[in-house]
Amino acid sequence: MMKKEDKAEDSGKGMQASATFRINMSDSTGVQITSCLLNGENYLTWSRAMKIALTAKGKLGFVEGRWKWVFKIKQRADGSVDRYKARLVAKGFTQVEGIDFHETFAPVAKLVTVRCLLTVAVARGWEMHQMDVQNTFLHGNLDEEVYMRLPPSFFSRREGMVCCLRKSLYGLRQASRNWYSKFADALRGYGFHQSGADHSLFIYSRGDVFLGVLVYVDDLIVVSNNSAHCASFKKYLHQCFRIKDLGPLKYFLGIEVTRANSSLFLNQKKYALDILTECGMLGSRPSYVPMEQNHGLYVDSGSCLEDASRYKRLIGRLIYLTITIPDLSYLVHVLAQFMQDPRQPHWEAAMRVVRYLKQSPSQGIFIQPNSLDLIAYCDSDWAGCPMTRRSVTGYFIMLGGSPVSWKTKKQTTVSRSSAEAEYRAMAATVSEILWLRSLLSFLGVRIDRPTPLFCDNQAALHIVANPAFRERTKHIERDCHFIREHI
Template sequence: MEQPPGFVDSSFPQHVCLLQKALYGLKQAPRQWFSTFSSFLLEQGFTVSKADPSLFLFTCTSIHIYILIYVDDILLTGNNTDAIADLLLRLQLRFKVKDLGNLSQFLGVQFVFSSHGISLHQQHYAKLILQRAGLEHCKPVSSPLPTKYATSSTDASLFPDAALYRRLAGSLQYLTITRPDLTFAVNYLCQFMHKPLISHYQLLKRVLRYVKGSLDFSLLYRPSSFVLTAYCDSDWAGDPFDRRSTTGFCVFLGDNPISWSSKKQPTIARSSTEAEYRALAITSTEIIWLRRLLSEFHISPTTPTALLCDNVSALALAANPVFHARTKHIEIDYHFIREKVNSGEIKLSHISSIDQPADLFTKAHSSQRHHLLCSKLHVLATSQLDGGS
C-alpha cells in the first residue's frame, strides 16, 4: 500500500503503509489475481486461448488439459487423470485451492449426470428470484409472454420501484444461461430498464409466473457429433414504436444447443429481406468464433458450417456478388457474410418457418408452439426425461 498523495511522510517517502486490516473488494484485486494465476499456468506450459482469454490449454503429445477461470472459480478437465492429479498437486503447493471432485455446480449452474446425458439447470437460483419478487406461491402460466400484449399503455404510469424492476430483470437475464426459452421475453423486458412502466412490470410478473411453472426445466446435452449447425431468424419491424427488427439465432454442436441470442437490431430494416440478411451476418460472426474455439479443442471443422434461414430472398442476397442498388444503404460490415460463403466456411440453406428453432428468439408464441420450440432446443422438464423422451 503506497502512501496516498498529500500524506507522504517526508522523512520516509519510500515507505509503504502497514495494513491493520485486510482490504477486500479492491477494483484491481480480480485483475491481479488473474494475472498471478495465469502467469503460473503459463509457466506450467499452458497457452491462452485466442477465442476466450479465460480458457487455458495444455497439449503434450496425446495429453490434453483445459482450465476455465472465472475469478476464483476454476473448472479443470482433460483426458489424462495422472496428468491432472500432478497439476492439482502443483496448484495446491502454490495456491490455497481445494479439489471439489466431479463437477456438480459452477457459478450457480447445477450439473446432473444421468443415463440421458448431462442436464444443466438453475433451479435454486430461479427460486431465489421468485422469493425476491414475493411470487414464490404465484399461479404458474404456460408461456413467458402472451401472443398479444400491450407494448404501450394508455396509462403510461411509471412503476414506482424502478430499482426492483431492474434487479428482477437483471436476475432473469442470468437465468437465460440454461433457459433459452426465456431469452426473448427477458430481452424485451430489459429494453425498459431506464424507465419501466406499470405495464412492463405486469409483463415481468408474467415471466416470473412462467418460471414458477417451469422450475424443473433443464437443458439436456446428449452424446452427439461435433458438427456445427446454425439457425437464424428475424421478426421484421416487430417493435411498433421504433420499427426495429429483432434478430434471433441458435447454434448447435451436433444435436445440442451451445449458443443462442435474441437482440434488437441497431437500425431500421426497410424490408424483411434486409432484416433477415442482417440476422445472417450477425449469426455468421458467432459461427466464426465457435469454429475458432473448436479448433483449439482439436475439433477442426472440415466442412462448411450450415446456416439455415427461412427467407429465400436473404439467402439469394448473401450468395449474390452483385451489389444491388436496393442494398446500398446496408452497412458494409453486414456484407462480410458473402466472403465467408465464398471461402467455404459457411453454407447457406433454406428451412421452413415452421421448423425454424430460432423463431423462439424473435417473438412471443402460443403455449403449444412455445413448448414445441423448447423441445427442439432440449429444454425439457424432469418428467419428460423420466419418460425417456
C-alpha cells in the same frame, strides 16, 4: 513497512473504516452482507471469519491497512450454509489513475465457452472437476506503491503512521488484473497454451494427455482425459496457490450440473426458486404462455411503479437465468427495454414470465455424447420495435445437438425491408459461427464440413448468393457483406 502519514495523503485520502453492516441478498451463490450490527451471536461468528481473513493476508505477505469489512454467507447448491466469509476491502474509488493504478482489465470466461467446453467434454468422455481459489485477489503482485491507514482493533496503531501494501487486495482497481496475470503465468509455466478466442481458456496437450482449464475469477473448471496427470496438475496448483479441490463438477456460477450415465444436465433450479420466493409466486398458478404475441408494451404504458429498483433487480435476475433457459431470451429482451422507467403493465408482464418459471423451475440444457457438428438458425422480425422501428435479430446455435449459443438483440439501424433485416441477422450469426469454429479448433475439435445456417427468407438468401448491388440493397454496410466470403 511503516511510512509517515503525510506521504499517504495523495493515495489514501478519504479512506475510512465502516462500522455498520446491513443484510442484502446478493447472488445465487451466497448472501452478501454490506451492513448488520455485530453483536451477540453474530459478533462471535463474524469475528472468527475476520480473524481467518487476516491470518490469510498475513500468510500471503500482506501488510493490512484501514479500509472496510464486507461479509458474505457462502451457500452450497442446496442453499445450506457452507461458511461465513469476511473480507477486508479496499476503497478503490479513492485511487488515482496513473499513480495508484494503471491497467485494470481482466477477462472472465464467456458462458458460451462454458457450454462448449462441457459439450466437448461429454462427447469425448473427459473427467470434469471444479476447483476454487481461496483469498483470490491476495495472491496478485502489486506493482504500484499504495499506502493506507491501519484498521482498528486488530493491529497496534501508532500516531501518524500508515502502511505500504506488499500484495494486492480486494477493492483495489487493479486487483483482478493482478490475480489473472499471476494465475495465467502459473499455467503457462506448467505448459498450458492460452486460447485466442477466449483468453480465460487454457489447454495442455502432450501426446495422448489433454488438460483444459477454464477460469472465471476464482472458480475453475478442469477437464482431462488422464486421471493421473489431472492429479499431478492439481498438486502443482496447490503448490502455487491456496486451492480448494471441490471434486467432480456439480455447481458452477449458480449452475447446477447433474451427471446421468454419460450425459450432463445443466439447470438453475435453486436460482429460479429464489426468484419465485422473492416475488411471492411460489404458491401462484403457473403460466404456460410467458407472453402474448401482441403484448402491447410501450414506454409510456400505464402508471409508473413506486419502486423501480424491484423491476430492475428482477430483470437482472431473469437475464442471468437465460444461461440455461434459452426460451427466456426474447422475453427478457422485451422487458429490459423499460428498465429506465418501468410501468405497471411492464411489471405485470414480468410477473407472467415468473409464473412461467413456476411450471418447470428445473428446466435446463441436456448434453449428450453426440458427434460435434455445429448447426445454426437465425431469424428477424421487421420494424418490430414500436418506438424505434428497428428490427430484432435472433439466432440459435447447437453443438452436437445441444444448444451452446443464442442471442436476441435489436439491430443498430432501421432496415428498409424484411430481406435487409434478415440479411443483417445472418451477418450476426455468421460472426458467431466463425468465433465458435475458432474456439472448437483450439479444443482439438476438427470441423471439416461447412456449418449449415438456416434462414427463412428467400430474398435474403438471394442477396447472399448473388453479389450484385441493387437499388434496395446498395446502402447496406460493407461489414454485412462479409457473409459472401464464408458461404
